[in-house]
Amino acid sequence: xxxxxxxxxxxxxxxxxxxxxxxxxxxxxxxxxxxxxxxxxxxxxxxxxxxxxxxxxxxxxxxxxxxxxxxxxxxxxxxxxxxxxxxxxxxxxxxxxxxxxxxxxxxxxxxxxxxxxxxxxxxxxxxxxxxxxxxxxxxxxxxxxxxxxxxxxxxxxxxxxxxxxxxxxxxxxxxxxxxxxxxxxxxxxxxxxxxxxxxxxxxxxxxxxxxxxxxxxxxxxxxxxxxxxxxxxxxxxxxxxxxxxxxxxxxxxxxx
Amino acid sequence: xxxxxxxxxxxxxxxxxxxxxxxxxxxxxxxxxxxxxxxxxxxxxxxxxxxxxxxxxxxxxxxxxxxxxxxxxxxxxxxxxxxxxxxxxxxxxxxxxxxxxxxxxxxxxxxxxxxxxxxxxxxxxxxxxxxxxxxxxxxxxxxxxxxxxxxxxxx
Numbered sequence: 342x343x344x345x346x347x348x349x350x351x352x353x354x355x356x357x358x359x360x361x362x363x364x365x366x367x368x369x370x371x372x373x374x375x376x377x378x379x380x381x382x383x384x385x386x387x388x389x390x391x392x393x394x395x396x397x398x399x400x401x402x403x404x405x406x407x408x409x410x411x412x413x414x415x416x417x418x419x420x421x422x423x424x425x426x427x428x429x430x431x432x433x434x435x436x437x438x439x440x441x442x443x444x445x446x447x448x449x450x451x452x453x454x455x456x457x458x459x460x461x462x463x464x465x466x467x468x469x470x471x472x473x474x475x476x477x478x479x480x481x482x483x484x485x486x487x488x489x490x491x492x493x494x495x496x497x498x499x500x501x502x503x504x505x506x507x508x509x510x511x512x513x514x515x516x517x518x519x520x521x522x523x524x525x526x527x528x529x530x531x532x533x534x535x536x537x538x539x540x541x542x543x544x545x546x547x548x549x550x551x552x553x554x555x556x557x558x559x560x561x562x563x564x565x566x567x568x569x570x571x572x573x574x575x576x577x578x579x580x581x582x583x584x585x586x587x588x589x590x591x592x593x594x595x596x597x
Numbered sequence: 598x599x600x601x602x603x604x605x606x607x608x609x610x611x612x613x614x615x616x617x618x619x620x621x622x623x624x625x626x627x628x629x630x631x632x633x634x635x636x637x638x639x640x641x642x643x644x645x646x647x648x649x650x651x652x653x654x655x656x657x658x659x660x661x662x663x664x665x666x667x668x669x670x671x672x673x674x675x676x677x678x679x680x681x682x683x684x685x686x687x688x689x690x691x692x693x694x695x696x697x698x699x700x701x702x703x704x705x706x707x708x709x710x711x712x713x714x715x716x717x718x719x720x721x722x723x724x725x726x727x728x729x730x731x732x733x734x735x736x737x738x739x740x741x742x743x744x745x746x747x748x749x750x751x752x
Contacts, residue, residue: 371648552679556686589627594625
């Protein structure tokens, strides 16, 4: 099944390398993507490569959640304090939360299936893969990256794993969000208190509304850094194998 | 004679080809053969609706996140506080996800090679017997996985 496309204008491709970013799509499980959107609206879109949409959804979530006090109400509910939870919620904002939350989940699920089809079609023909891009603003080189190292950097501070993978926009956004969340939740102070052993004081200083953003943000950043490293390595392998097939196989080569 | 070496796709491999050319091996005498995996190809619709199979890490991350959020929430009422309970939840959840994945992934297709076997490239270099040692040394330097010789004559 050899299809030909004008080589200057490829119909389908699965990755792009710019001076400060590498964006790539691969076949994913739509349920996993939808689940990340449910954990935090916007994460599913970041995973798919819809960065702008993801950034907008995450910014909205940070804004509306702190207006509604939803995280605080969640913490109260999990601890059985249902009256306190009802008290914490702000009815003036509450209803505005729901439609966009549902949309983020629905949209990321559908988009995953769309992109999976696109991926399979793109890889059935020789897809153009750009190995290197240099612009005035920076350099991006498709290269092997250790998924474990990406994971560890992300666990040290969310966002660093993505910077290691040469994904500047998402790395910067995640790092900036985590710095904001850490500041408003008094996380850094609390960590120092925990290290010193003053557990009671640490618990008292943490703000539940802001702190509850952190676990899902932390886990998502680590997960995304790991899987992006794995897929980037596969992209590298595909690019190099294409090169070998076209350039390092002399047509008149005789083995014997 | 031919020297045949297995490599993982990497910049080192291209560096090895460059080094060979610098050492006087004609480019026409070098061939690289990317090896395709023999693992059974999945059904297209399965890939569209369930992903392409690099999901080994999904369960650990998903369950880890759930347990971390729960741990942090419960932690506000527990002595150790939300930070430590969040981390404990993450560790427990990720372990559960890892074990579940080990237990349920790859059920029923034991015959296919495991995904940990990486794609490889076989590099074939035609050279004179006198060049054998130099070529071997270059391939070794640029991290060939294994090296073999075809029709070796003693120099």
